[in-house]
Amino acid sequence: MNIRVTYRHEYLRRIRVGYIGCGGHSYRNVLPTFAYCPIDLVATCDLDADKARAFARQFGAERFYADYREMLTQEALDAVFIVTGYDRQTRKPLYPPLAMDAMQAGCHVWMEKPPAASADEIRAMMAVSEQTKKFVMVGFKKCFFPAIEKVKDLIGREEFGHVGTIYVRYPQSIPLPEQMRRYEPPAVGFLDHIVHPASILVYLMGDIQSVFYERSPNGSGSALLKFANGATGVLHLTAGQSGTSPLERLEVTGSGANVVVDNGIKLTYYRPGARGAYGRSSHYFGADEQAPIYWEPEFSLGQLYNQGIFLLGYWGEVYHFAECVLNDRPPRRCDLRHALEVMKLYEAFKQPPGMVITL
Ligand SMILES: NC(=O)c1ccc[n+]([C@@H]2O[C@H](COP(=O)([O-])OP(=O)(O)OC[C@H]3O[C@@H](n4cnc5c(N)ncnc54)[C@H](O)[C@@H]3O)[C@@H](O)[C@H]2O)c1
Known part of the structure; x- marks a missing residue:
């Protein structure tokens, strides 16, 4: 808004x-x-x-x-x-x-x-x-990033259809379960950062019902989430990515539409539309009114919206x-209810990988 x-x-x-x-x-x-x-x-x-x-x-x-x-x-x-x-x-x-x-x-x-x-x-x-x-x-x-607020608006629209999946990438390593249970420094670092992607997941999708995660030898990993509303999600924790890389990517799919946010600001809305006939289409442009919509801020004017305190x-x-x-x-x-859901996801990582953890 x-x-x-x-x-x-x-x-x-x-x-x-x-x-x-x-x-x-x-x-x-x-x-x-x-x-x-x-x-x-x-x-x-x-x-x-x-x-x-x-x-x-x-x-x-x-x-x-x-x-x-x-x-x-x-x-x-x-x-x-x-x-x-x-x-x-x-x-x-x-x-x-x-x-x-x-x-x-x-x-x-x-x-x-x-x-x-x-x-x-x-x-x-x-x-x-x-x-x-x-x-x-x-x-x-992150729930107040203008790009994330826009995603919330788009996925709530009738044309987006029922929300099926969400994907959130964030560079964070997963501590070992015993480090989590003893609240050792890796757990503190995890707590410090996991709240960021977790808060987006809860804001956009609602309560998380269960989580299943796997951890790679360098601490990176992936978690598969099931939400109370029936949708599923992937939390991709990309410790080990380059320091020069943007930190985040997000995608939500609906029914015949999807939206992608890169680097917290670049938003592409693939609104409902059709590609041309298979094996018979000479170019990839569909009807103008079905074309993807792409937004990013301009950085020329002395506006408020292109300042960090607004973008972030x-x-x-x-x-x-x-x-x-x-x-x-x-x-x-x-609010505190939102915070409780975020903390429940954090605490799930006290359990070992490779099993379904009910929140
Ligand atoms: N959302 C974000 O983007 C973001 C970014 C950076 C930091 N943070 C969070 O902000 C918080 C502060 O981070 P920071 O880098 O400014 O830390 P900091 O250590 O620079 O500042 C904390 C200040 O709080 C004071 N303080 C501590 N206990 C106090 C008390 N009982 N009464 C009065 N003052 C007290 C300390 O003396 C210190 O000056 C952390 O929780 C951090 O996770 C959030």
């Missing part, structure tokens, strides 16, 4: 936000989106007070803190952003305890991925969300959350 973007100062109503975690990702990708969202950044917080101060100055917050609990007590906030990463000792994502504290303090929560180290931690956050009536949205940015879904995910808070309605994607 093409939204006419409003600049922050043009909004008549804005939400009051506190921000925990002043690191590199926040600086590059998350906080710059606030310029195009109905958000007033009230306070920043980081364990390192110098960073919190610098971020407050850079992004226009009124105050800064080194202790998030103090920020939650002192400030009247509608929502909290949490972009803190991992606990150094346990290697677990820091999000669940911070998110639950923020909800208990009366704030809705936007937090980065990976949302937790286990499905049970997601369930714990769901319980607090239910009790406090505050919602959590997870930064599964950062603006979309933050804008969606801010609109939800403003209108007091829970997010329609990337």
Whole structure:
């Protein structure tokens, strides 16, 4: 959906936000989106007070803190952003305890991925969300890539027919099951990245019913997925591909139509159409009204749509959350239920390869 973007100062109503975690990702990708969202950044917080101060100055917050609990007590906030990463000792994502504290303090929560180290931690956050009536949205940015949103739109159309298959390629190695069960560093790396393709799979296809995977000696591998809606999918984990290669490719087939996204931005829609008669066609052009449709952004104009914060879904995910808070309605994607399905797929890899794993 093409939204006419409003600049922050043009909004008549804005939400009051506190921000925990002043690191590199926040600086590059998350906080710059606030310029195009109905958000007033009230306070920043980081364990390192110098960073919190610098971020407050850079992004226009009124105050800064080194202790998030103090920020939650002192400030009247509608929502909290949490972009803190991992606990150094346990290697677990820091999000669940911070998110639950923020909800208990009366704030809705936007937090980065990976949302937790286990499905049970997601369930714990769901319980607090239910009790406090505050919602959590997870930064599964790929569900807000304009190209992925377009796929969602296309595959929902009547002309696309019943969705049969999905294929998602992502360069990630699969840890050994014992590394997964002991939550060793390869499992942390897997958690960090698997949420990206997994979030797309759940967004486009719904809940995953079962998975069967095989692992190659170099850690790459393939997983065959069965979705609750009856469709099937392949998650192609291409560890070992070149560093110069685009990371991702996605394809969804319907009934007489298919759509392909390469490199997150190039989208080809093979709408319903027919090739010429077999053995008798002199060229490959069909009727114009059945021709494939191809899109990619232009990179000449000073537009918003050709900036990374828009192409990679950062603006979309933050804008969606801010609109939800403003209108007091829970997010329609990337909520805790979505996160639970993603974590269930992650946990499936604790099981050995070569068997059907029910999620
Ligand atoms: N979606 C994406 O494209 C994407 C890209 C990069 C990083 N990320 C995610 O963003 C998160 C942060 O990554 P980063 O590279 O910015 O990490 P970082 O280490 O640079 O920043 C994290 C910051 O959080 C602060 N922090 C940690 N615990 C805190 C607490 N209790 N209170 C206040 N501050 C606290 C740290 O001091 C640090 O400054 C990670 O979860 C990562 O997976 C997402």
